[in-house]
Amino acid sequence: QLQLQESGPRLVKPSETLSLTCSVSGGHFTSSYYFWGWIRQPPGKGLEWIGSISYSGSTYYKPSLKSRVTISVYPSKNQFSLRLSSVTAADTAMYYCARTTVITGRAFDIWGPGTMVAVSS
Amino acid sequence: QSVLTQPPSVSGAPGQRVTISCTGSSSNIGASNEVHWYQHLPGTAPKLVIYENNNRPSGVPDRFSGSKSGTSASLAITGLQAEDEADFYCQSYDTSLSAWVFGGGTKLTVL
Numbered sequence: 001q002l003q004l005q006e007s008g009p010r011l012v013k014p015s016e017t018l019s020l021t022c023s024v025s026g027g028h029f030t031s032s033y034y035f036w037g038w039i040r041q042p043p044g045k046g047l048e049w050i051g052s053i054s055y056s057g058s059t060y061y062k063p064s065l066k067s068r069v070t071i072s073v074y075p076s077k078n079q080f081s082l083r084l085s086s087v088t089a090a091d092t093a094m095y096y097c098a099r100t101t102v103i104t105g106r107a108f109d110i111w112g113p114g115t116m117v118a119v120s121s
Numbered sequence: 122q123s124v125l126t127q128p129p130s131v132s133g134a135p136g137q138r139v140t141i142s143c144t145g146s147s148s149n150i151g152a153s154n155e156v157h158w159y160q161h162l163p164g165t166a167p168k169l170v171i172y173e174n175n176n177r178p179s180g181v182p183d184r185f186s187g188s189k190s191g192t193s194a195s196l197a198i199t200g201l202q203a204e205d206e207a208d209f210y211c212q213s214y215d216t217s218l219s220a221w222v223f224g225g226g227t228k229l230t231v232l
Contacts, residue, residue: 037221039167046123046226047159047167047210062220096166105155105173106214106221111166 002027004097004112012091012119018084022097022112029078030055035100036080037108038071040093048093052100053080087119124149125211125224132230138199141227143211144192149222151192154214158187158196161208161226170209171196198229206231 008020022036037052051061053071061069070083084091094116098108126144133139143156150156158171169178171187174194184205186197194213198205211224 039223046208047161047212047223049212049221049223052221060219060221063218100221104169104176104178105157107155107157107169107172107212108159108167108221109169109172109178111168113166 002099002110004099004110006095006097006112006115008115008117010115010117012087012117013121014088014119015086018082018087018091018117018119020082020095020097020115020117022080022082024078024080024099030075032056033102035060035102035106036071036073037098037100038082039096039098039108041096041114042090042093050082050084089119091117092119093117123225124215124218124222125213127209127211127224127227129225130228130230132232133201134232135201135203137201138197139201139229140198141196141209141211141229143194143196143224145194145213145222146192148217149192149213149215150189150194152216154216156187156189156194157212158185159210159212160205161210167210201231203231205229 012018035052038050051071068085073080094114096114098111155173159167161167174189175187184199215222
């Protein structure tokens with residue numbers, strides 16, 4: 001059964017870069033049917049899509065975050081990553097990685113448990 | 122402000138039926154992009170309960186159903202149970218933005 005797990009620093013200083021990795025296990029990673037994405041939820045707010053990437057490296061970013069976001073994929077490691085630069089307190093959130101599949105109409109069908117990242121000095 | 126609009130809250134008594142609406146536009150729901158629904162309990166990852174407008178993943182009770190018409194979609198839950206209390210989010214794809222988009226979320230309270 002496919003599982004996703006986020007990892008990375010839980011505390012980031014303002015103006016620095018937030019870096020997270022999602023490790024995928026128990027299933028196929030390099031399939032043209034799948035996209036791998038990052039979603040976050042600030043405290044007390046709703047879900048916000050950050051961006052997605054295909055196994056071949058095609059990327060899609062939320063327009064308002066595009067200038068600060070880089071998502072990369074590492075097929076040989078079954079991993080993909082998120083880098084968010086110039087962070088502020090507004091980037092404090094629970095960050096989730098998730099799989100999207102064209103088979104389910106681009107729904108996020110499998111999610112990691114999430115990791116809380118705080119931006120603070 | 123979210124691209125997809127949901128009511129902030131809905132409520133119902135055990136056994137009743139509730140619906141949650143999701144309103145979009147001609148560039149997302151109205152552009153024939155599918156609508157998906159997630160149930161989110163505090164401290165857990167969101168769970169897909171409806172995909173492609175009206176399909177249930179394996180293990181989701183048939184009390185959950187979805188529909189779509191024009192630029193809107195709805196999630197219906199019948200036979201409401203205490204365990205259904207959660208936040209629900211709709212999600213689609215916006216063709217103009219080339220972006221996955223979520224609704225603002227609806228808090229379901231079981232009275």
